[in-house]
Amino acid sequence: MDKRMDYTILVVDDSPENLDLIKNILEPYYTIKVALHGELALQIARKQKLDLILLDIMLEGISGYEICRLLKSDDETRNIPVIFLTAKRSEADEVQGFKIGGSDYITKPFSPAIVLARVKMQIHLKAKTDLLEMLASLDGLTEIPNRRAFDTAIDRQFNQAKRTVTPLSLLILDIDNFKLFNDHYGHPLGDDCLRRVAKSLINQTQRAEDLVARMGGEEFVILLPNTDNTGATMRAEQYRAAVEQLKIHHAVSSPLPYVTVSIGVGTVIASTHDHFSGLIKAADNALYQAKHQGRNRICCQNLSPNCF
Numbered sequence: 001m002d003k004r005m006d007y008t009i010l011v012v013d014d015s016p017e018n019l020d021l022i023k024n025i026l027e028p029y030y031t032i033k034v035a036l037h038g039e040l041a042l043q044i045a046r047k048q049k050l051d052l053i054l055l056d057i058m059l060e061g062i063s064g065y066e067i068c069r070l071l072k073s074d075d076e077t078r079n080i081p082v083i084f085l086t087a088k089r090s091e092a093d094e095v096q097g098f099k100i101g102g103s104d105y106i107t108k109p110f111s112p113a114i115v116l117a118r119v120k121m122q123i124h125l126k127a128k129t130d131l132l133e134m135l136a137s138l139d140g141l142t143e144i145p146n147r148r149a150f151d152t153a154i155d156r157q158f159n160q161a162k163r164t165v166t167p168l169s170l171l172i173l174d175i176d177n178f179k180l181f182n183d184h185y186g187h188p189l190g191d192d193c194l195r196r197v198a199k200s201l202i203n204q205t206q207r208a209e210d211l212v213a214r215m216g217g218e219e220f221v222i223l224l225p226n227t228d229n230t231g232a233t234m235r236a237e238q239y240r241a242a243v244e245q246l247k248i249h250h251a252v253s254s255p256l257p258y259v260t261v262s263i264g265v266g267t268v269i270a271s272t273h274d275h276f277s278g279l280i281k282a283a284d285n286a287l288y289q290a291k292h293q294g295r296n297r298i299c300c301q302n303l304s305p306n307c308f
């Protein structure tokens, strides 16, 4: 196997000798992080992208079982596979390891070749799962994130915005008179138009945490964490102008003979709201106004009027 430093493994053991031993086995193939105790292991797992954790059970302080339980109850870390690597050899211990979400269980003293083989197997499975997850989150036509990806992101970002008391904005963007476009130019050119609009929205996106997704049909959403209503309105104008600038001919549209979009902007301070459904409704209402007022424009609904 080639050296694949793009996979990162965290090894948790309270013995520096054991850590060195395991590091020597795996380091030629993977990037290795180490932790001598559970608290540090949890900190690393929450901050860094890990592909696997090798976890001793009998640690000082928080036990390996408890670490695994905490990892599996946190959305950010639950998909990291855990292999227990432990001196606890009883059948009951091993069953317990699998029960709380471990993917494999290796007992000490271990054979280096077997540790390596089982680690490779878990990494292989993780890579396949990640690929499937990624494909399941992409829209088939435009190859940008789909509704499923948006549903996951808005839930996560709403909770994050609640914790950090920061504004969260949502743009809902709808292509104007798209039915007429399809009727006039045909469905294949309609599909092509959707792909070009999607690409221009992605190209306009500046921050890594902003998410552009296709909700279905001719409707897109853009989620803007830590963005107040003024900022979101500015971004919406940039997205609107970028689509207009594509100058995709739409002879039967008005007000311009080009493909244009209407955008509804919603903003909320999440800490003052229970659920993100209000934010979606606000952006949706604003989109309705933008359509009603003549299309190719932006309207806003700010659920937290103190946040401009």
Ligand SMILES: Nc1nc2c(ncn2[C@@H]2O[C@H](COP(=O)(O)OP(=O)(O)OP(=O)(O)O)[C@@H](O)[C@H]2O)c(=O)[nH]1
Pocket: 141, 174, 175, 176, 177, 178, 179, 180, 182, 186, 187, 188, 189, 190, 191, 194, 216, 217, 218, 291, 295
């Ligand atoms: N080519 C293509 N068309 C689609 C796709 N999904 C939905 N549509 C079409 O998008 C059109 C949406 O039309 P409407 O919801 O009436 O909206 P509109 O014509 O854009 O009118 P306004 O939104 O009021 O400006 C329908 O004709 C759908 O068939 C797709 O994947 N490809």
